[in-house]
Amino acid sequence: MSNLKKHNIIVKDLSIGYKDKTVADNINFCMNSGQLCAIVGVNGVGKSTLLRTLGKLQPKLSGEIAINRKALELHSSFELAKTLSFVLTEQPASKNLTVQELIALGRQPYTNWIGTLTTEDKQQVEESLSSFLLKDLRYNKCHELSDGQLQRVLIARAMAQDTPLILLDEPTTHLDLYHKVQILKLLQQLSHNKQKTIIFTTHEIELAIQLCDTILILDGNENPSGTPIELIEQKHFEHLFPLEMVQFDSKTGSFKVNK
Numbered sequence: 319m320s321n322l323k324k325h326n327i328i329v330k331d332l333s334i335g336y337k338d339k340t341v342a343d344n345i346n347f348c349m350n351s352g353q354l355c356a357i358v359g360v361n362g363v364g365k366s367t368l369l370r371t372l373g374k375l376q377p378k379l380s381g382e383i384a385i386n387r388k389a390l391e392l393h394s395s396f397e398l399a400k401t402l403s404f405v406l407t408e409q410p411a412s413k414n415l416t417v418q419e420l421i422a423l424g425r426q427p428y429t430n431w432i433g434t435l436t437t438e439d440k441q442q443v444e445e446s447l448s449s450f451l452l453k454d455l456r457y458n459k460c461h462e463l464s465d466g467q468l469q470r471v472l473i474a475r476a477m478a479q480d481t482p483l484i485l486l487d488e489p490t491t492h493l494d495l496y497h498k499v500q501i502l503k504l505l506q507q508l509s510h511n512k513q514k515t516i517i518f519t520t521h522e523i524e525l526a527i528q529l530c531d532t533i534l535i536l537d538g539n540e541n542p543s544g545t546p547i548e549l550i551e552q553k554h555f556e557h558l559f560p561l562e563m564v565q566f567d568s569k570t571g572s573f574k575v576n577k
């Protein structure tokens with residue numbers, strides 16, 4: 319079942335990008351278990367590239383990424399399947415499965431080669447269905463779901479995988495404000511109640527300020543990280559967007575358009 323040990327991910331002097339192109343460098347942060355963490359920054363600054371690098375979906379250019387004090391590249395695929403789960407916004411495959419079947423796939427790292435679910439696996443699937451408000455939808459096909467419902471299913475599958483680290487690429491895209499808040503609150507509960515480290519990329523900076531424990535701002539320079547209050551006090555949100563267009567109000571933690 320859930321592993322309540324303390325876990326962390328530490329990144330030092332990380333440089334990310336592609337063969338002939340450095341997308342971002344000078345990335346340093348530490349994120350601990352029980353924390354909901356957002357990666358924010360303008361379009362194209364490298365949020366998804368960083369998330370994919372943290373998930374070992376693409377190689378780093380240089381620097382260090384350590385999960386539980388062990389370098390990411392030294393974790394075997396088998397070990398990583400029990401250490402981190404990755405939730406992508408677009409999930410093309412598996413939409414013909416029912417909600418329950420898709421969530422049960424999260425148990426793959428623990429099952430035998432024909433995928434037989436043990437009592438513990440079934441309990442974990444039930445808990446995930448319940449936590450993400452999916453019990454009434456369990457026999458629905460995934461292609462019948464709304465974007466918000468499908469997003470909950472994909473996160474529930476990651477919860478069923480029961481890894482200490484969960485990475486999500488823009489989990490609130492295409493959702494209305496209510497459903498964005500719903501997803502982020504469910505992620506917050508999961509991180510706090512189950513001591514997971516949950517890191518997600520987002521453009522919802524104001525919601526991240528209200529709901530996250532830690533934020534990493536990719537700004538192409540210092541890339542500061544800290545609690546929302548620390549980052550506000552240090553005025554890091556003020557220069558995120560061109561001042562003549564958008565200004566940050568540190569009293570309300572929100573952005574205002576210059577008319």
Ligand SMILES: Nc1ncnc2c1ncn2[C@@H]1O[C@H](COP(=O)(O)OP(=O)(O)OP(=O)(O)O)[C@@H](O)[C@H]1O
Pocket residue numbers: 336339341359360361362363364365366367368519
């Ligand atoms: N496969 C790739 N090969 C080369 N360059 C890429 C590749 N994928 C992305 N890039 C480039 O890397 C940079 C960072 O892209 P990335 O998607 O990480 O940014 P992002 O901050 O997530 O952007 P957005 O907020 O628009 O989703 C961009 O300049 C992008 O064009």
